[in-house]
Amino acid sequence: MAMTVEAPAAKKMSADQAIGMTVRQYLFAHDLEQRVLVTLLGVTSASVSRKLKGGTGWSATELLLVANFLGLTVNDLMPTWHEKAPESENGFEGWVPAPYVPGLSRLRESNSRPFHYE
Numbered sequence: 001m002a003m004t005v006e007a008p009a010a011k012k013m014s015a016d017q018a019i020g021m022t023v024r025q026y027l028f029a030h031d032l033e034q035r036v037l038v039t040l041l042g043v044t045s046a047s048v049s050r051k052l053k054g055g056t057g058w059s060a061t062e063l064l065l066v067a068n069f070l071g072l073t074v075n076d077l078m079p080t081w082h083e084k085a086p087e088s089e090n091g092f093e094g095w096v097p098a099p100y101v102p103g104l105s106r107l108r109e110s111n112s113r114p115f116h117y118e
Contacts, residue, residue, distance in 0.1 A: 012094040017054025018079030019063070024052055025100040026070050040069055071106030 013021070027034065037048045041062055050056040058066075067074045077098055084093035 013079075013097070014054050015079050015095045016051070016057050018095040018097040019058055019077055020052040020054050021097040022077050022079070022100065023066055023070075025097075026072070026105050029100065029102070030070075030105065036069075037066065040065055072104065076101075076104060 023037075024034075027036070034048050034052060035045065037043075037051075038045050041048065047056060051058060051062070063074045063077060067077055079095040079097050082094060082096045
């Protein structure tokens with residue numbers, strides 16, 4: 001007997017959730033835990049967790065620090081807005097995370113010199 005399973009509807013994300021998802025992808029790809037962001041950003045573990053889940057916004061300074069640490073540009077972390085097509089009742093509208101691009105991050109190469117933001 002065949003079962004029919006429907007795919008879940010696309011989840012509408014805030015821009016902060018989409019950024020957090022992108023950052024998590026790069027951390028995962030480099031086998032890093034979120035505690036590296038605790039040290040990098042100088043905030044608590046709970047604060048980093050909220051940022052990665054989209055509950056707390058990202059400041060420009062935090063985005064610069066994270067992008068530099070990962071060997072990316074801030075633009076590589078930015079989500080895009082996807083607008084629902086007018087003719088589609090089931091179309092998706094919302095923020096879409098930046099695509100994870102294997103090999104884009106130059107984490108190991110870029111961290112030979114420390115980055116200081118003042």
